[in-house]
Amino acid sequence: MIEFSARFNGAGRDISIPVGAVSAIYARESGQGLSFEVTPADAADSARPDAAEGNDDTPPEPPRPSGKPALRRVK
Secondary structure, three states: OEEEEEEEOOEEEEEEEOHHHOOEEEOOOOOOEEEOOOOHHHHHHOOOHHHHHOOOOOOOOOOOOOOOOOOOOOO
16 A cells, blocks of 8 residues: 555545556656556556556656646645
8 A cells, every 4th residue: 555645625634545556656747757567467456447448558648737836835
């Protein structure tokens, strides 16, 4: 499991994600990231209805943000 805490609209949440369900990680600000090799066992474990779009092994390219990246301090 990948576990972390995040804030959405000011509300803190504890997030848990099965490792087999992660195929790529990208940074929204830069569009940079990495993808992981998906084995047939992982694909069967994390099958999703939207995964039937095609048999392409490359993850979709995330949208490039427009404008300057910005950081915000949250207290």
